Amino acid sequence: MNNLPTVTRNLLIINVLVFLAQYIVGPMNYPYEIDGIALYGGLRFFLDPNFHFYQLFTYMFLHGGFAHLFFNMFALWMFGRVMENVWGPRKFLFYYLVCGLGAGIIQEVVQLLTLSASFTIGASGAVYGILLAFGMTFPNERIFIFPIPVPIKAKWFVIGYAALELFSSISSSMDGVAHVAHLGGMLFGLLLILYWRRHPGSDARFSRSRGQEFFNNMKRNFEQRRKPSPNTQHSSPNTHETDMEYNARKQQRQAEVDAILDKIRKSGYDSLTKEEKKRLFEASKES
Numbered sequence: 001m002n003n004l005p006t007v008t009r010n011l012l013i014i015n016v017l018v019f020l021a022q023y024i025v026g027p028m029n030y031p032y033e034i035d036g037i038a039l040y041g042g043l044r045f046f047l048d049p050n051f052h053f054y055q056l057f058t059y060m061f062l063h064g065g066f067a068h069l070f071f072n073m074f075a076l077w078m079f080g081r082v083m084e085n086v087w088g089p090r091k092f093l094f095y096y097l098v099c100g101l102g103a104g105i106i107q108e109v110v111q112l113l114t115l116s117a118s119f120t121i122g123a124s125g126a127v128y129g130i131l132l133a134f135g136m137t138f139p140n141e142r143i144f145i146f147p148i149p150v151p152i153k154a155k156w157f158v159i160g161y162a163a164l165e166l167f168s169s170i171s172s173s174m175d176g177v178a179h180v181a182h183l184g185g186m187l188f189g190l191l192l193i194l195y196w197r198r199h200p201g202s203d204a205r206f207s208r209s210r211g212q213e214f215f216n217n218m219k220r221n222f223e224q225r226r227k228p229s230p231n232t233q234h235s236s237p238n239t240h241e242t243d244m245e246y247n248a249r250k251q252q253r254q255a256e257v258d259a260i261l262d263k264i265r266k267s268g269y270d271s272l273t274k275e276e277k278k279r280l281f282e283a284s285k286e287s
Helices: 006-025 037-041 055-061 066-087 089-114 124-137 154-171 179-198 200-206 209-226 243-267 274-285
Strands: none
Touching: 006 037, 006 055, 006 066, 006 089, 037 055, 055 089, 066 089, 066 124, 089 124, 089 179, 089 200, 124 154, 124 179, 154 179, 179 200, 243 274
């Protein structure tokens, strides 16, 4: 647990603690019997007199049994830790909550359109959003998923799961699973990722403070290296290169690094191209 990133670890702990509280407060046999904490925190149809807006948030931390909890938390551990390391804790938490809220909203809309009322609990909507994010970020990454005997690419796994959920929701199977909410979490996740990709600077507020401090320190180091020491003289590594040419080449490299660091400050590290990341890494090793 100590090796897990902060938000993923805390989400796992919170969900497990809430489940234990559900078990202690009252019996559970969802979807056949609702009691205890789930009775008040679960998401109801908005026309139900017992509906409250806070349920759009609390429902995603409640579960209907150990298997329901286990598979959601396993997926959160497997894919959430990767995405948090890529995005940072703030961006990851924002994405997780948006997917969870989006799943609840879609569930409410479908109930209104179908004139039906149901009771929804579980983190599956948010988890399906994370699954989508992993597939879009690492589409060609091969993963093993039980009971599939061979590794498959993440993009095909995500597409297959989405198709299965869509088929299950259309077939109206009475299995007690909120398939529409799962699709809602993926839909809101897709829209958010597409928005971030089309507006690279829009997620700058989620930049990791430690990462930003690292790059600020790197920029200060580059600036210090640019200042010549009064007691030392730089010699050109190429004997056929004049001092003027060497200094001009060094200034050009420094200008490229400054432009990359400015891009990080404005749009975040994820906005860099492969070539820019490579140039920054090489520059960090230069003396």
